[in-house]
Amino acid sequence: MSGPQSVDRALALLDAVADAAGPVSAKALARRVGCSLSTAYHLLGPLTERGHLVRGPRGYALGPRVPALHRSFQRQLGVHSAVGTLLSQVRRATGAETYFTAYSDGRITVVDTTAPPADDGHPFPPGPETRAHATAHGKVLLAQLPRAARRRYLTDHGMARFTARTITDAERFESEVTGVRHRGVAVSVGEADPHYTCVAVPLPGTPGRALSVSLPRAAFLRRRDEVTGALALAATAFPTVPE
The missing domain is CATH 1.10.10.10 (Winged helix-like DNA-binding domain superfamily/Winged helix DNA-binding domain)
Incomplete structure (x- = not known):
């Protein structure tokens, strides 16, 4: 062969x-x-x-070659030492697992996370994000694209239904991302996983990058303002990723 x-x-x-x-x-x-x-x-x-x-x-x-490939992948996406520090800080401030997600060349990827590698039950493992339209980090990243590019992404990747809350209509999704741009924060309450809420904000000065957390729905409903505020504050303090 x-x-x-x-x-x-x-x-x-x-x-x-x-x-x-x-x-x-x-x-x-x-x-x-x-x-x-x-x-x-x-x-x-x-x-x-x-x-x-x-x-x-x-x-x-x-x-042993696999970790080196992952490090190279992170480096090419501009993941420097400040990203790890940022994720750890947000994890401590919110008590929620934290993620760094990137859009590049028509793909959205969860690049780094505080979730333990052995935690197979966690809803957003590192790697290709196949549920972007149903996640807060996906909404943040897709909201940054021109409408034509966003429609092309949704056409290429589809809008599968994962829970009863998943948005599967393109026009309704357009309304959703308009709200995300206006508020500067995206929330996905049980859209990708019925048990988890995901909250995300863009990283200022670093297009195509998002910071997000996930936590059980009940915990989010109790601590919504606290978690969202801590996430937004951390993103604002994050240094611009060097080219």
């Missing part, structure tokens, strides 16, 4: 290992991506040699 299909299969194997709870055997990986065992071994070899994967007694796991 060679060419684009082999590249696609290799990336599918890497994704399968990343999505697994622990090491995965070559046989299980072959089943998951729909290829023969010999093809799986053929593609797993280079991934292991390059450090993207490691092979142990129980199967394949992510390798």
